[in-house]
Amino acid sequence: MNALLEAQGLHLRFGAVRALDDVALSIWPGEVVAIVGESGSGKSSLLRVLAGMQRADAGQVLYRDAAGATHSILDASDAALRRLMRSDWGFVHQNARDALRMEVSAGGNVGERLMAAGNRHYGNIREVAAHWLERVEMDPARIDETPKNFSGGMQQRLQIARTLVTSPRLVFMDEPTGGLDVSVQAKLLDLIRGLVADLGLAVLLVTHDIAAARLLAHRIMVMRHGQVVEEGLTDRVLDDPRHPYTQLLVSSVLAA
Amino acid sequence: MNAALTGYNFGYLDEATKRMIRRALLKAVCIPGHQVPFGAREMPLPYGWGTGGIQVTASVLGPDDVLKVIDQGADDTTNAVSIRRFFNRVAGVATTESTAEATIIQTRHRIPETPLSEGQILVYQVPMPEPLFRLEPRVAESTRLHAMAEYGLMQVKLYEDIARQGEVATSYNHPVMVNHRYLMSPSPIPAFDNPKMHMNAGLQLFGAGREKRIYAVPPYTDVRSLDFEDHPFKPVRAPHACAICGSEESYLDEVITDDQGGRMHVCSDTDYCASRPPV
Ligand SMILES: Nc1ncnc2c1ncn2[C@@H]1O[C@H](COP(=O)(O)OP(=O)(O)OP(=O)(O)O)[C@@H](O)[C@H]1O
Numbered sequence: 001m002n003a004l005l006e007a008q009g010l011h012l013r014f015g016a017v018r019a020l021d022d023v024a025l026s027i028w029p030g031e032v033v034a035i036v037g038e039s040g041s042g043k044s045s046l047l048r049v050l051a052g053m054q055r056a057d058a059g060q061v062l063y064r065d066a067a068g069a070t071h072s073i074l075d076a077s078d079a080a081l082r083r084l085m086r087s088d089w090g091f092v093h094q095n096a097r098d099a100l101r102m103e104v105s106a107g108g109n110v111g112e113r114l115m116a117a118g119n120r121h122y123g124n125i126r127e128v129a130a131h132w133l134e135r136v137e138m139d140p141a142r143i144d145e146t147p148k149n150f151s152g153g154m155q156q157r158l159q160i161a162r163t164l165v166t167s168p169r170l171v172f173m174d175e176p177t178g179g180l181d182v183s184v185q186a187k188l189l190d191l192i193r194g195l196v197a198d199l200g201l202a203v204l205l206v207t208h209d210i211a212a213a214r215l216l217a218h219r220i221m222v223m224r225h226g227q228v229v230e231e232g233l234t235d236r237v238l239d240d241p242r243h244p245y246t247q248l249l250v251s252s253v254l255a256a
Numbered sequence: 257m258n259a260a261l262t263g264y265n266f267g268y269l270d271e272a273t274k275r276m277i278r279r280a281l282l283k284a285v286c287i288p289g290h291q292v293p294f295g296a297r298e299m300p301l302p303y304g305w306g307t308g309g310i311q312v313t314a315s316v317l318g319p320d321d322v323l324k325v326i327d328q329g330a331d332d333t334t335n336a337v338s339i340r341r342f343f344n345r346v347a348g349v350a351t352t353e354s355t356a357e358a359t360i361i362q363t364r365h366r367i368p369e370t371p372l373s374e375g376q377i378l379v380y381q382v383p384m385p386e387p388l389f390r391l392e393p394r395v396a397e398s399t400r401l402h403a404m405a406e407y408g409l410m411q412v413k414l415y416e417d418i419a420r421q422g423e424v425a426t427s428y429n430h431p432v433m434v435n436h437r438y439l440m441s442p443s444p445i446p447a448f449d450n451p452k453m454h455m456n457a458g459l460q461l462f463g464a465g466r467e468k469r470i471y472a473v474p475p476y477t478d479v480r481s482l483d484f485e486d487h488p489f490k491p492v493r494a495p496h497a498c499a500i501c502g503s504e505e506s507y508l509d510e511v512i513t514d515d516q517g518g519r520m521h522v523c524s525d526t527d528y529c530a531s532r533p534p535v
Pocket residue numbers: 014017018019037038039040041042043044045046208
């Protein structure tokens with residue numbers, strides 16, 4: 001089996017700030033990898049570079065599609081990236097409002113990717129959208145309401161439905177539970193865990209919530225100042241952290 | 257030609273400008289449905305009066321052409337009359353109200369009922385050429401969507417219409433796909449007219465003055481109205497016969513006839529209506 005996504009030697013600077021300093025990473029089909037670290041450590045930058053949303057200064061990112069063809073993300077054309085984003089990938093943003101169309105109904109939001117992929121059957125689009133609302137534990141009777149009426153947690157579930165409806169192979173999530181109430185966060189994490197397992201998704205999950213990483217991830221990468229300071233299987237990293245920074249991170253969670 | 261004003265170049269525009277516009281038109285014909293920017297000139301008419309259409313007409317007009325101008329299907333509205341008179345003065349060309357006799361027809365909001373034949377040119381006045389502009393106000397982004405033929409967003413709009421109203425709500429300016437490639441605004445013609453664009457024998461040219469865009473549908477080009485398989489596009493028409501000629505095929509205007517709320521339906525295409533025997 002081959003890695004789904006492989007990155008090497010990634011460098012990215014913003015002026016004097018090294019957002020990424022020689023980062024390497026790989027993720028395999030069906031694997032959930034959490035990227036943890038303090039604020040400003042470069043997590044979002046890494047995600048954006050891997051998804052082709054931000055050009056790195058140096059390095060390489062290779063994506064292998066379902067047909068086995070390899071795409072060099074840092075050299076890919078705008079058109080090729082958009083095609084991947086439409087067919088193979090999904091991106092879940094921290095703020096659902098950045099991803100949802102707030103004037104468009106829940107059904108239209110979920111159906112957009114289906115229509116972009118060429119589905120031209122209204123009844124079928126609606127049926128799939130209703131089914132996905134149920135899957136993210138929303139009342140399908142609300143299919144014609146716009147997200148403006150929904151709570152933050154519901155908006156986030158709608159964003160997840162909208163992203164997963166076309167069964168992407170790889171999903172990037174940047175703090176998907178950030179900014180929500182703790183009880184809402186817990187439910188959402190459960191939901192994500194169920195969906196990821198059912199669909200066999202590969203997920204790159206950025207979070208600074210160690211508990212979320214423990215719940216969802218097979219592997220953890222710890223970032224600090226643009227570098228990966230430690231990585232390994234989730235239980236190993238959290239139960240037996242080797243790098244002093246990871247030890248600090250884990251103990252501060254335990255203390256809290 | 258002797259009736260024409262002196263001191264103006266033939267057709268008002270100078271030759272260099274016409275050449276520039278013809279180049280844009282040629283490009284537009286080569287890429288059906290694609291919007292081509294052009295260096296629109298100031299015209300002696302305000303925007304909204306068809307300055308884009310007038311510049312296109314001026315650039316394709318020759319001394320032997322016969323010009324017809326319609327506004328909402330009628331030859332006798334102020335807008336149509338003043339554009340016709342304008343070209344009569346600056347080009348001295350013959351004008352007509354007959355669709356069949358015209359070589360060039362400039363139009364706002366309608367396609368004539370009488371089918372065009374090969375060699376005829378239909379020039380549309382276009383207020384807003386970008387079909388995505390309400391959905392994607394960023395010009396750079398809508399340009400990118402066209403470049404990549406990403407039209408899911410337009411389909412979302414139709415989905416929303418059906419979800420909210422049970423049917424597609426655009427009774428005019430209903431978007432079309434041209435030659436299986438470009439999404440195009442047909443200008444604010446009634447959806448009823450959309451099927452006439454498909455495989456039309458005439459050349460269809462579109463000019464948007466304020467937005468400085470030209471686009472075209474060459475003869476015999478595939479033009480499809482966007483729809484869903486289970487909600488197919490329907491060219492709607494008021495379910496009446498014309499009160500003057502009895503036509504049950506033509507697009508009708510509703511006319512108020514008195515203060516008591518009396519009303520009747522008559523053909524919007526005045527030439528078509530007049531060419532038929534009265535009922
Ligand atoms: N567009 C930008 N311009 C300038 N500096 C940037 C830009 N994006 C990120 N940075 C800087 O790069 C560093 C890494 O930022 P990044 O957003 O990747 O961190 P993060 O780990 O996602 O943080 P957080 O947990 O707060 O989201 C930070 O110092 C940040 O200020």
